[in-house]
Amino acid sequence: MKVTAHRLFGHRHILREIQHVAPSAAELVRRSVRGRLPRTNIVLTTPQGLTELSVQTEIALLGGTVTPKARTQAEREMRWADRSVFGKAVLAPKGAVLVLLNARKVNHGNQVAPTLVHELVHAMQFTRPGITDLILAGLRDSYGLEPMLRRDERRYERQLKAHEDEAYRMEDRLTPQLNAYPA
Ligand SMILES: [Zn+2]
Structure with a gap:
């Protein structure tokens, strides 16, 4: 699993x-957990970087x-939430997943394990x-390409x-087990 930083200087310890x-x-x-672990890249970044990389990956x-207008709109809607989240997982092309960690929140060793597990x-x-299809339908709706049917919207929510x-x-169940792992 590749771990990198985006728009950040320092932060070597974390x-x-x-x-x-x-x-x-x-x-x-x-x-x-049920399912399979996809190819996952982990990026530690600022809240602004979270929004930027999410939108880029989703598009x-x-x-x-x-359209540039739909992109701006999506960024605006995401920006507020991205300031307060610890992290987010974004579906990327070819079944890969991008895990974004908010460097303003995940800034202490104690926050790393629960956020990563989550x-x-x-x-x-x-x-x-069926999940990829549902996510894609949600994205087509968010980016103004195709509105989601009410029925699908409820299913999605x-x-x-x-x-x-x-x-x-x-997160609650597994984090204590993880902390017990030998370093
Ligand atoms: Zn979550």
Whole structure:
């Protein structure tokens, strides 16, 4: 799993910590959560970098045909949430996943393990049947390409909520096991 920084200087200590924890977090999540662990890149960045990389990745996933207006709109909607999240998992082209960590929040060793576990659970969820299609339909809607049907919208929201609940549950359950791993 590649761990890099984007739009950041320094942060060497926390990057090393992420690099150290990522393989055991991935192994623990892989054994405990339904799905398959996709190819995952981890990037530590600023809230602005979170928005920038999410939008860039989502547009690439959609195949690149998004108007500048829709792009600006999507960025505006994302920016507020990206200031307060610890991390997020973004589906990338070719079934890969980008895990973005907010350097303003994940700035202490204690925050690394729970955040990584949480986002890697999301990465696994993306590989389950039907989820990619649902995410793509959500993105086509967000980027003004094709509105989502009301029925699909409700299904999508229920799915997101269920995934979020599972990610928090696994974060609580798995993080203590991870901290018990020998360094
Ligand atoms: Zn989550």
